[in-house]
Amino acid sequence: MCGIIARVGDGSAIDPLLTGLENLEYRGYDSAGVAVQNGSGIDVQKRSGKVADLKRSIDDVPLEGAVGIGHTRWSTHGPPTDENAHPHTDHVGDIAVVHNGIIENHATLKAELAETGHEFTSETDTEVIPHLIQSFIDDGMDTEPAFRRAIDELEGSYAVAAMRSGEHVLYAARQGSPLVVGIEDDGFFLASDVPAFLEYTDTVVYLEDGDVVIVDGNGIEYTDLAGNQIDRERETVEWDPEQAGKGEYEHFMLKEIHEQPTSIAQAIEGRIDPGRGSIDLEGFEPGTFENVDAVQFVACGTSYHAALYGSTALNQAGISSTALLANEYSVSAPPIDDNTLVVAVTQSGETADTLNALRSADAAGAKTLTVTNVIGSTASRVADETLLIRAGPEIGVAATKTFSSQAVMLVLLANRITADITGEPRTDLRSLLEALNSMPARIETLLERSQAESVARRYGNSQSYFFIGRGLGYSVALEGALKFKEITYEHAEGFASGELKHGPLALVTPDTPLFAVFTGTEDEKTMKNAAEAQTRGSPVIALCPPDHEATEMADEHLEIPETDPALAGLLANVQLQLVSYYAADQLGRPIDKPRNLAKSVTVE
Missing domain, CATH: 3.60.20.10 (Aminohydrolase, N-terminal nucleophile (Ntn) domain)
Known part of the structure; x- marks a missing residue:
């Protein structure tokens, strides 16, 4: 590294x-x-x-x-x-x-x-x-x-x-x-x-x-x-x-958070047509994935959370899919045959553990595809096919714009795979693509209005931080916790909302803020789980649209614009990135160079 x-x-x-x-x-x-x-x-x-x-x-x-x-x-x-x-x-x-x-x-x-x-x-x-x-x-x-x-x-x-x-x-x-x-x-x-x-x-x-x-x-x-x-x-x-420079920003991380409207616009350019309700991924003609029986995603760190986002989207569409940590793939990979599609998600295309998993899948006869940010990377040469996220250079060690671009591309890929296997696109695909087309503007609005800095200031001296979400919100909760611990050095954990009552509640105190991600899917259950922590003293910060009922029960509200449930978690993720950034800044941490970490992990 x-x-x-x-x-x-x-x-x-x-x-x-x-x-x-x-x-x-x-x-x-x-x-x-x-x-x-x-x-x-x-x-x-x-x-x-x-x-x-x-x-x-x-x-x-x-x-x-x-x-x-x-x-x-x-x-x-x-x-x-x-x-x-x-x-x-x-x-x-x-x-x-x-x-x-x-x-x-x-x-x-x-x-x-x-x-x-x-x-x-x-x-x-x-x-x-x-x-x-x-x-x-x-x-x-x-x-x-x-x-x-x-x-x-x-x-x-x-x-x-x-x-x-x-x-x-x-x-x-x-x-x-x-x-x-x-x-x-x-x-x-x-x-x-x-x-x-x-x-x-x-x-x-x-x-x-x-x-x-x-x-x-x-x-x-x-x-x-x-x-x-x-x-x-x-x-x-x-x-x-x-x-590759910081420009007017004090840190690369803040610059790259604010670049997400551009990076997502670049990711979807020429690939979606909301009017026709169609997805056009270059190099992947209709029917490319029609013989796929199962999809396995392999990745590490932030890319794993993006992979989990894509895997969840596929499972929700009825397609068998699993997200696996690349460093565990050699000892715990599910069965593979020539109808298995293995998708390696790696920002740099050089992550050693992910490359090893990719080579293992290729040797086992699987179809392989990499979702990466770097043309000519090793992953793009090892995999059968490459899908570029087009995020541009990312310098901050804590990945921000590449996570959102990866997740967006995996949502598109999930819909293409589903259409090829089932023969039919999702019934509300046009609505999803319209929401995706509006996503850069919605992130711009979010960035202009965000109250993340004041939330970070209010809870910046807490003992521990919990993040919860359900469905597509679960991977966002994991990513929110990872960002927080990476750059603040404070203890943070992400959980599936329903898992709070199976152990983590024992750790909840009034000094444990809980960030709850609401995506528009089974939000009532997530509210119930958040309330279980709140009754034990935990302050709850809800990430949801302004008219969501969670705003009435939460102690704080970080607003996300109304959007398709498949994308709501990615808007919440931007707010969580900002919370992590401002909390780390208040603590005087070296935000772009967190201790013991490096950007591209090229060793096992």
Whole structure:
């Protein structure tokens, strides 16, 4: 879950490297470092802390060179210390390496290298890579074959970028961790994600597992590990560089909450026709899913909650569906056959657990589809089909606009699957699509009128926070609790409304605010469950339209506009995102960089 940036070309590499690290800090922010060719060797500057700390530490150190690599870390092996920060070098400082992933056989390699005189200075798995490369150079190999031989020795997941003193060349490879090439007029980038270099170029090449690239200032060579040349297509990223900045907002999270009207409009553009009552998902002709007997969704974290939303929508339509945690899929997957559709939901398309579940489903013969935000991601290459959510770049670690876009796309997908299997669309499809078409405007209105900040202020010092919902509101309750605990560090739990009386009521006190999501389906039962907590002292905050009867019993009301029950939970979710944001802001939390978390989880 670390962030890699590298550049080779004309001019100094240091400014693009530092810019790239700042843009990648959502991938890890416990240490950072850079290495550049300084004309007489490799100059490495690294330290624990954030990229800003690194920049301050090198203000008085002149770093120059047209070739360089950088890294921002999320710790897996060894705590965040100066010694464990990347880049890492071999024992003579001739090779420098940055790495994202986990080298599973690093202990064996380290022991073998130590026996031949190599001395290690960190606790990381990464440090074996430059030592391994140097060991093969010591045996008489040139840099390129030594790099390939070292990569061949590695077991596990990795994206690696390396440089050698005195060479105007970058060497890189990937296996199970993302790596993308950026192409500009006077040079090349390598990075874990496009936002790293988006302000410099929008021309990219997505590398695939097993790729090895050799880059100098004049060109780039794409090969497999054996050295055979391969073709990789250039693509143009349709993201505006300004989308990767905070603009007028104090935090990326608040900016991305306010971008949801745009992201949802982009998600549905050209895909729905409310007048005709039709759904047109590109690449999925009518009848695509007619032989599907069961649908399994696999995902992690926020994407799992979106998957649960889609699965619930399918079950309500009478189609057998299950949402499963991707990290449990290998031990608890339901039976699969060639009439099973497995849908992998992943914002980045690089989530290791979800990719493993996707590969497992593919090996078992299932039809596979991924719902993702990133063109060219690993998930889109592994799955049979891809459905893009078109949310644009999301930098905040706590997912906001991508959750709502995922859920919207899964509602559309659920309706297409239902129509293909049953032969008939839902009877009120035109009404649903009209409500979906109006959703961006309704979110705009909600954002303008929200009282979430005052609610967060009123209950900001509570002991614990409960979130409940029923049906489609249940996944929203889970997501609301996850957002709250992620960025406030306060205890929060989400429950199916009816489960309160089966244990959680024992935890309810006057210091336990309860947020109740009302979707227009079985609201009477949810009100009864909320009242059970209220009679035991819990203040109730109702998320519902202004004329809903829950406003009469609740202690507080966060308004959501009237809409189709299939979408009401997603409007409530926006209010819950705002509550979490303002509660965290009042507590002085680092909202965009919550402790111990990173944006894209590329390790198991």
